[in-house]
Amino acid sequence: MTRDIRLTLIGKPGCHLCDDAREVLQAVMAEVEASDAAPRLHFDERSILDDEDLAARYAEEIPVLLIDGEVHNYWRIDPVRLKTALRAG
Numbered sequence: 001m002t003r004d005i006r007l008t009l010i011g012k013p014g015c016h017l018c019d020d021a022r023e024v025l026q027a028v029m030a031e032v033e034a035s036d037a038a039p040r041l042h043f044d045e046r047s048i049l050d051d052e053d054l055a056a057r058y059a060e061e062i063p064v065l066l067i068d069g070e071v072h073n074y075w076r077i078d079p080v081r082l083k084t085a086l087r088a089g
Contacts, residue, residue: 003039011063021063024077032086
């Protein structure tokens with residue numbers, strides 16, 4: 001049975017750390033999805049500029065990566081840690 005995993009990147013336009021996190025996330029997703037028995041990954045991106053609740057909660061931590069609604073990492077996304085989390089799921 002294939003598991004669905006929802007990845008949410010929270011950031012804002014013009015944030016260089018957000019751009020870096022997006023690149024790492026996309027590379028890891030491609031690698032994980034190419035493997036046998038890969039989970040189905042669903043990605044969305046949210047801006048703290050569009051959501052007052054997200055801004056209040058995460059303004060000092062962006063970028064923030066959520067896996068299935070839980071904080072996985074913030075500021076810098078470690079590709080090895082992310083791959084491990086996605087494959088364990």
